[in-house]
Amino acid sequence: MANKIIAWIDHRFPLTSFIKHELTGYPTPRNLSYWWNFGFLAGIVLMLQVLTGLFLAMHYKPDAAMAFDSIQHIMRDVNYGWLLRFMHSTGASAFFLVIYIHMARTLYYGSYRAPRELMWWTGQGLLLLLMATAFMGYLLPWGQMSFWGATVITNLFRATPFIGDQVVVWLRGDYAVGDDTLTRFFALHYLFPFLIIGAVVIHLVALHSVRSSNPSGIDLADKDNIPFHPYYTIKDFYGLGVFLMAYFLVVFFFPHSVLEPANNIPANPLITPDHIVPEWYFLPFYAILRAVPNMVGGVVAMGLSVIVFAFMPFLDRSRIPGGGRYRPVYRIMFYLFILDILVLGYVGYVPPTSKTIIIGQVATFIYFGSFILLPFISKAEDKWLFKRGLPPKILALIASEEQEIAKRGKR
């Protein structure tokens, strides 16, 4: 019977061939490490957020007079409301953690190199959408941190040339963040996940066209590919098990570690909390904003600090695949860059003093300097490694990568 139904569908819709082509038989490099789990995990977290968000929206009231109390209602009165909310708030942090690891893996192994630039750029678009969604969601509890975070971030748009003040009023729908701002943020917070899902589809179509990168950084010969199912369904689900253990450890035992205590005070437009901090996932960018003494300059620097990753395919001039795996200088740069981001995160977290401002400025220089110097360093490293003589294994990889690219051009 089931076979008959499937046959009926296959006659009208490419169900079996689609599953075979894109899932069960989808050729995947056999040497993927666990660092390649995080795209799958991001997809799972997205589904968790959509699901918990849908059920939270059934109890939440996007009205300045009721929003704060409706969160308390969810936490105290709604059956398992606390679970839904803690899953959603922890999920936001988990989403960024998973995405940042996913990006770090791409940077380390040079996975952004041709022909995967569009993977990298659609991913960059997804990061921006995720940031916007998280920012708008953070206003909804209508606590002090929500209110003042939204005030500071919408104020950034004052840096718009000529019409800055009007843009800010337009975004808020009021002269200060208020009821209208809250209601539209809720509407957009509900809309954006659907844009994210659309962008994920594009990201996956691009992926299935160029196929997965791998720790050696190139398309492997056909004999070195294995079907996605069962080999990587098993590996992905094992990783998912580990991830869910960590996630629920936070949800059940430390849910407040990702929430700000000041957000338990209802929003008050007349009093700013002494110390405003953004969520941890925005801290490095916030530190860059604060490091520039000029307001417009700070906003531009912060915007650039997110966008600049898109230039990686052009900035990295090395011919050697595998990124940090076969390139010692690039590997050192990568770790220094990660360290620099952690320093920026710390500087963004502490209240500004003359000392942390200097540290923040130095770290901001190193941040942008890494990108500016990369073309020269990667070129020089490439020259040095070729002169010193590369192991035959890597030379073979370079040759096979050139072959793959030539083959792709003909396809």
Next chain:
Amino acid sequence: MAEYDDLDDTGRRDFLLKVTTVVTGAGAVAASIPFVASMNPSAELLAKANTEVDLSDIPVGGMHTVAWQGKPIFILHRTPESIKAMEATNGGLKPEQDSDRVKKPEWLVVIGVCTHMGCVPNKEGPGWTCHCHGSQYDDSGRVLRGPAPNNLEVPPYRFIADNKIMIGQA
């Protein structure tokens, strides 16, 4: 009627295509106006744009914060010493005379929103300090230390009686 041999002449078709594209584009822009405009402050908010404040219960040296258009307004009843000190300087980063910032020297009325990122500065000693990013203002609301780029804004207001002001109307 087009002539038979006009079929080879694509100029007319290209022209029509261009005109259609331009008209469609203009239509799309025009259609977006109501959507964009709907996000601006509503008539209800605009109707509440003025706030009347009675100054008689603010003691000399005291400050009240009132809400106007959802924003905090600092009303500072300045002491004679403070007035003298403020009139003696032109402020710091954005020099401005004190007399240009007040209607009556004893009353300073400014929007209590830091010109940097929109936090509300705290009254500390003479002047204000913004805790978000460390900007400082004097008792005339003029910025003494960045990152704030400008002095605290003076809202439009006028005295409707000796001890009453209307904020929102110049």
